[in-house]
Amino acid sequence: MQRSLTIALDMMGGDYGPRSSIPAAVEAVHLHNSLTLILCGNETLIEEQLSRLDALQHPRLKIKHCTQIVTNADEPAYALRNKKDASMRVALDLVKSGEAQACVSSGNTGALFAIAHYVLKMLPGIKRPALISTVPTQTKRPVYLLDLGANVHCDAHTLYQFGIMGTVVAREAQDIEYPKVSLLNIGSEDIKGHEGIKAAAKLMSSCNTINYTGYSEGSDIFSGKADVIVCEGFVGNVALKTCEGIAKLIMHKMTKALKKHLLYRGLALLLMPVIKKIYKKVNPDQYNGASLVGLRGIVVKSHGNASASAFLAAINEAVKEVQRQLPEKIQAAFAENEPTPDTSAENS
Amino acid sequence: MQRSLTIALDMMGGDYGPRSSIPAAVEAVHLHNSLTLILCGNETLIEEQLSRLDALQHPRLKIKHCTQIVTNADEPAYALRNKKDASMRVALDLVKSGEAQACVSSGNTGALFAIAHYVLKMLPGIKRPALISTVPTQTKRPVYLLDLGANVHCDAHTLYQFGIMGTVVAREAQDIEYPKVSLLNIGSEDIKGHEGIKAAAKLMSSCNTINYTGYSEGSDIFSGKADVIVCEGFVGNVALKTCEGIAKLIMHKMTKALKKHLLYRGLALLLMPVIKKIYKKVNPDQYNGASLVGLRGIVVKSHGNASASAFLAAINEAVKEVQRQLPEKIQAAFAENEPTPDTSAENS
Numbered sequence: 001m002q003r004s005l006t007i008a009l010d011m012m013g014g015d016y017g018p019r020s021s022i023p024a025a026v027e028a029v030h031l032h033n034s035l036t037l038i039l040c041g042n043e044t045l046i047e048e049q050l051s052r053l054d055a056l057q058h059p060r061l062k063i064k065h066c067t068q069i070v071t072n073a074d075e076p077a078y079a080l081r082n083k084k085d086a087s088m089r090v091a092l093d094l095v096k097s098g099e100a101q102a103c104v105s106s107g108n109t110g111a112l113f114a115i116a117h118y119v120l121k122m123l124p125g126i127k128r129p130a131l132i133s134t135v136p137t138q139t140k141r142p143v144y145l146l147d148l149g150a151n152v153h154c155d156a157h158t159l160y161q162f163g164i165m166g167t168v169v170a171r172e173a174q175d176i177e178y179p180k181v182s183l184l185n186i187g188s189e190d191i192k193g194h195e196g197i198k199a200a201a202k203l204m205s206s207c208n209t210i211n212y213t214g215y216s217e218g219s220d221i222f223s224g225k226a227d228v229i230v231c232e233g234f235v236g237n238v239a240l241k242t243c244e245g246i247a248k249l250i251m252h253k254m255t256k257a258l259k260k261h262l263l264y265r266g267l268a269l270l271l272m273p274v275i276k277k278i279y280k281k282v283n284p285d286q287y288n289g290a291s292l293v294g295l296r297g298i299v300v301k302s303h304g305n306a307s308a309s310a311f312l313a314a315i316n317e318a319v320k321e322v323q324r325q326l327p328e329k330i331q332a333a334f335a336e337n338e339p340t341p342d343t344s345a346e347n348s
Numbered sequence: 349m350q351r352s353l354t355i356a357l358d359m360m361g362g363d364y365g366p367r368s369s370i371p372a373a374v375e376a377v378h379l380h381n382s383l384t385l386i387l388c389g390n391e392t393l394i395e396e397q398l399s400r401l402d403a404l405q406h407p408r409l410k411i412k413h414c415t416q417i418v419t420n421a422d423e424p425a426y427a428l429r430n431k432k433d434a435s436m437r438v439a440l441d442l443v444k445s446g447e448a449q450a451c452v453s454s455g456n457t458g459a460l461f462a463i464a465h466y467v468l469k470m471l472p473g474i475k476r477p478a479l480i481s482t483v484p485t486q487t488k489r490p491v492y493l494l495d496l497g498a499n500v501h502c503d504a505h506t507l508y509q510f511g512i513m514g515t516v517v518a519r520e521a522q523d524i525e526y527p528k529v530s531l532l533n534i535g536s537e538d539i540k541g542h543e544g545i546k547a548a549a550k551l552m553s554s555c556n557t558i559n560y561t562g563y564s565e566g567s568d569i570f571s572g573k574a575d576v577i578v579c580e581g582f583v584g585n586v587a588l589k590t591c592e593g594i595a596k597l598i599m600h601k602m603t604k605a606l607k608k609h610l611l612y613r614g615l616a617l618l619l620m621p622v623i624k625k626i627y628k629k630v631n632p633d634q635y636n637g638a639s640l641v642g643l644r645g646i647v648v649k650s651h652g653n654a655s656a657s658a659f660l661a662a663i664n665e666a667v668k669e670v671q672r673q674l675p676e677k678i679q680a681a682f683a684e685n686e687p688t689p690d691t692s693a694e695n696s
Contacts, residue, residue, distance in 0.1 A: 138600050149534050152542045186497050186585040194500045194582070218589025222597040234542070235586050237534040238579075241566025242590045249570040250598055252486050253626045277605070 004034040005322050007315065008091035008100035011041035012069045013107025015305040018042075021106070022049035024311035029060045032319055036060040038100055041087040042069075066090045070107050072304070076114035088112060092119045095297040102298035102318040104289070106306045112299070113150050113292065120297040123327060125334045128154070129294035130162050131233070131301065132169055135243065139224030144170045144179075146230060148290055149237035156199035159183065159230050161334075163200075163210045165293045166228035168333050172324040178211040179227035184235060185215040200230070209337050251279050289314030291321065293330060298322060352382040353670050355663065356439035356448035359389035360417045361455025363653040366390075369454070370397035372659035377408045380667055384408040386448055389435040390417075414438045418455050420652070424462035436460060440467040443645040450646035450666040452637070454654045460647070461498050461640065468645040471675060473682045476502070477642035478510050479581070479649065480517055483591065487572030492518045492527075494578060496638055497585035504547035507531065507578050509682075511548075511558045513641045514576035516681050520672040526559040527575035532583060533563040548578070557685050599627050637662030639669065641678060646670060 011021045018041060025037050039046050043065040050056045068086035070079045083089055088107050094100040096119050105112050109131075117129060131150040134142035144166050147154065154162070163181050170179035181204060185197055197215075204212035216229055218239060231239070289310075292299040298321045302314035359369045366389060373385050387394050391413035398404045416434035418427045431437055436455050442448040444467050453460050457479075465477060479498040482490035494510050495502065502510070511529050518527035529552060533545055545563075552560035564577055566587060579587070637658075640647040646669045650662035 136597065136601075138597060152534070184586060186500070186582055186589075218586040218591075219593040219596070221590060222593045231586075234534055235583055238532060238566040238583050238587050239590045241534075242569060242587045243566075243594050245567040245570045246591050246594050247598070248567070249484065249486060250595070250626060253484075257626065 003323075004036070005032075005102075005319065006036045006038060006100045007102045007104060007318050007322070008038045008040055008064075008094040009315070010088045010091045010103065010105035010107055011039050011046055012066070012087040013105045013112075013304075014302065014311075016307075018045050018049045020306060020308045021311050022046065022055075023053065023308040024315060025061060026050070026053050026055045026058070027308070027312050028315040028319075029058060031316070035319060036062065037315075038062050038064050038091070038094055040064045040066050040091040040094070042066065064090055064094070070111045070115075072108050074108060074111055076108075076110040079108065079111035080114050080118055089115055089119070092116055092297075092299070095299070096120055101322045102300065104300045104302060104311070104314045104318050106302035106304055106311060106314070109149065109301060109304075112301060116292055116295055116297075116299045120295040120299070122294055123296055123331045123334065126161055126165075126294040126330075128158050128161070129292050130165060131236075131290045132166065132293055133240070133290035135221060135240070137222050137224035141174055141176075141224065141227065143221060143224065143226055144173075144228045145221070145236055145240065146228070146293070147233040147236050148240055149233045150292065151233040153234065154196070154232040156196045156203060159196065159200035159232070160203035160207065160210075161294075162230045163204045163212070163228070164207070164333050164337060165330055166230060167210055168330045169291070169293060169326065170227045172326060172329055173320070174227065176227055180213045180225070181210050181228045181230065182213050182216040182220075182226035184221070184229050184231035184239070185217065204230075207337055209333050247279055251276075289317045291317065291326075293326070296327060298326060351671070352384065353450075353667065354384045354386060354448045355666050355670070356386045356388055356412075356442040356451045357663070358436045358439045358451065358453035358455055359387050359394055360414070360435040361453045361460075361652075362650065362659075364655075366393045366397045368654060368656045369659050370394065370403075371401065371656040372663060373409060374398070374401050374403045374406070375656070375660050376663040376667075377406060379664070383667060384410065385663075386410050386412050386439070386442055388412045388414050388439040388442070390414065412438055412442070418459045418463075420456050422456055422459055424456075424458040427456065427459035428462050428466055437463055437467070440464055440645075440647070443647070444468055449670045450648065452648045452650060452659070452662045452666050454650035454652055454659060454662070457497065457649060457652075460649060464640055464643055464645075464647045468643040468647070470642055471644055471679045471682065474509055474513075474642040474678075476506050476509070477640050478513060479584075479638045480514060480641055481588070481638035483569060483588070485570050485572035489522055489524075489572065489575065491569060491572065491574055492521075492576045493569070493584055493588065494576070494641070495581040495584050496588055497581045498640065499581040501582065502544070502580040504544045504551060507544065507548035507580065508551035508555065508558075509642075510578045511552045511560065511576070512555070512681050512685060513678055514578060515558055516678045517639070517641060517674065518575045520674060520677055521668070522575065524575055528561045528573070529558050529576045529578065530561050530564040530568075530574035532569070532577050532579035532587070533565065555685060557681050595627055599624075637665045639665065639674075641674070644675060646674060 066087040068083045070086045070088045091103045095103045130147040132146035204210045289300040300314045300318045414435040416431045418434045418436045439451045443451045478495040480494035552558045637648040648662045648666045
């Protein structure tokens with residue numbers, strides 16, 4: 001890592017708060033020697049965890065005391081209006097003011113989405129932000145799936161814009177010149193999707209930035225035939241969480257089957273590391289962060305019951321996005337394709 | 349099996365046609381000694397396969413020659429209008445006329461749906477038919493998932509009706525008095541679903557037939573916390589096919605990991621049967637049939653690239669549905685809940 005960079009962390013989110021976010025922060029400054037972290041949250045709790053790890057005096061770990069916490073029970077609109085000194089809000093404000101180049105949180109997704117949208121605003125010409133993450137495939141490269149739940153329903157133009165954003169993210173992260181973009185649809189032998197998807201396919205086909213390669217079905221997600229798969233948030237969220245569920249089920253059935261026979265019980269001990277490694281890989285929601293793209297700033301969301309290693313993975317993702325200058329690259333792609341002067345009226 | 353029964357089979361559907369449907373039919377009449385099958389399709393091809401299995405003279409295998417085939421490339425409307433002597437259409441006509449009590453096909457889903465809807469019509473008071481199938485869970489009982497793609501989008505009232513149909517199917521098949529019904533939604537900590545789902549939840553809560561237990565996320569599908577999960581067809585189709593895809597991915601990764609080390613290579617041989625069994629279980633689309641419910645007749649859809657054993661499973665499912673008198677039970681449940689005189693105007 002060359003340039004020095006600063007990331008604001010919401011220390012109070014997720015099921016474990018500072019107990020998982022502090023070990024991750026300490027590890028992150030060890031890994032990246034020009035990284036400074038601003039730890040937003042309750043000063044007492046943060047100091048307690050820091051001193052446990054002998055990191056209270058670390059010069060690149062700075063505490064920003066906040067008096068409020070956004071809980072999982074908070075409605076997004078309520079959190080936005082009433083929690084202006086919450087760790088999540090303060091971390092986003094630091095990105096807005098330029099004191100930090102990115103924000104990482106494992107807190108309430110709906111609130112994070114609403115506050116980030118309000119504080120950071122959209123990049124010019126972009127209608128809606130999207131939550132994007134990778135899913136493993138049978139090839140060496142993962143596939144980028146968006147939207148994962150930031151927008152329940154999406155019109156054709158929004159899906160098309162997600163195609164551009166997904167292209168930029170995959171291109172920058174995976175170093176692919178023309179990432180293959182696909183729209184998630186139901187089987188071509190079934191009723192062939194709704195009008196919105198057909199219209200999005202048309203828009204994508206006629207866009208120079210997007211290497212549109214047709215529809216994918218749910219079963220194609222993991223085949224590696226596409227680098228980016230676009231769908232509306234409801235569908236993407238269900239698909240991602242279905243992966244999580246089925247991976248858990250397979251683990252459960254496999255463990256049970258292996259333990260059933262004495263012969264297999266011995267094998268199970270040998271095989272468990274292999275099975276667990278695969279489980280981690282197919283359970284991306286848990287182990288990678290998801291990024292909110294389309295905003296004038298970098299926001300990475302870690303899973304709500306993220307461990308320290310998952311929170312660290314989210315910090316690492318934020319570091320990479322800063323280095324890749326992701327918002328600037330997205331903005332440049334939109335300037336080429338949709339040279340709208342400004343749509344800030346839409347972004348309020 | 350007590351009562352004699354007759355089922356019409358579309359022999360020409362799927363990727364293998366009579367090559368998989370004939371062995372399944374022969375096996376089915378061996379299994380069920382009061383079952384008669386009407387084999388709809390090309391007489392020459394059917395006879396060829398039957399004679400291979402020495403079953404040409406079987407008294408309970410009757411051939412109904414058809415001159416047309418619905419292909420996977422056929423648009424549903426085209427097949428409906430122009431393929432009146434196709435094996436699929438003839439099999440459904442036999443159900444309509446009462447000569448058969450159920451129909452099984454592995455052909456073009458969209459066409460099967462459109463022709464079944466047109467030929468058989470809806471049961472009184474039901475707005476839309478749904479495609480329903482089971483998905484395995486961590487408990488001994490599977491969960492019934494509907495709709496799996498018969499209806500891309502569904503309004504609240506349709507989702508509510510699916511709740512009633514799912515209840516009847518699970519009650520009759522699993523012998524549960526009050527199956528737990530859930531609506532598939534995106535995480536409660538996210539933006540909490542759309543208005544249609546909230547309205548459906550309200551309708552389900554106030555219905556005596558439905559034991560409504562709240563929302564499920566994608567990750568909950570396999571936990572067994574619900575017996576029936578309701579969603580619109582687009583989402584259900586993606587969820588089911590995602591299962592298929594991730595199961596394939598896990599198989600792929602596991603096989604690769606096991607083959608990597610000499611030690612594991614030996615274990616792999618021992619474990620493959622266990623892994624394959626689990627794969628079959630978590631890949632329900634492939635191994636069970638899906639049923640089209642809400643119609644005045646029983647229609648079971650087998651997977652397009654179904655093997656003989658999968659087609660046999662679909663025939664077995666049809667036999668059970670006839671024995672359970674599923675359409676009559678669904679009709680009775682609707683008569684209790686929605687005593688609409690008739691909505692045949694809607695069903696055209």
